[in-house]
Amino acid sequence: MWKPTDQLSITPRIVFQNLSTNGYPREDAFNVLGNPYMTTQPKVFIGERQQYTQQHEGIDDDFYLGDLKLEYDFGPATLTSISSFTHRGSRCCATQRKLTGSVTYDVFGEIPQVRIDSTAVRPHPA
Numbered sequence: 001m002w003k004p005t006d007q008l009s010i011t012p013r014i015v016f017q018n019l020s021t022n023g024y025p026r027e028d029a030f031n032v033l034g035n036p037y038m039t040t041q042p043k044v045f046i047g048e049r050q051q052y053t054q055q056h057e058g059i060d061d062d063f064y065l066g067d068l069k070l071e072y073d074f075g076p077a078t079l080t081s082i083s084s085f086t087h088r089g090s091r092c093c094a095t096q097r098k099l100t101g102s103v104t105y106d107v108f109g110e111i112p113q114v115r116i117d118s119t120a121v122r123p124h125p126a
Contacts, residue, residue: 011069019061061090 001011067084 007073009069009071011071013065013067013069015063015065017061017063019059019063021059023057024059057092059090059092061088061092063088 001009003009064087065084066086067082070081072079
């Protein structure tokens with residue numbers, strides 16, 4: 001707090017948080033590649049509290065919060081003003097296998113296949 005006069009006090013504050021993850025907080029109970037009726041590839045076994053991904057997933061999230069509190073003491077009453085500002089920029093990359101499943105298709109025959117996940121990338125806002 002800063003008090004330029006006995007009647008006026010100014011209290012600024014800024015908060016910043018950065019969150020970076022190497023994946024998402026979830027576990028996969030089922031994966032399309034674990035179903036022998038949906039692929040000719042070897043079955044994928046998913047253990048307890050694990051995920052199966054074919055591409056890197058993660059989150060980068062920056063959050064800013066700034067506020068300013070002004071108080072002026074008029075004697076019988078105090079005038080208080082509080083203003084704030086927030087800004088958030090996040091980027092995430094997630095496979096959309098929960099919605100579309102892993103895309104599996106034949107390339108040159110009955111056994112060779114290509115498996116890919118549908119990927120969604122959401123960039124920091126401009």
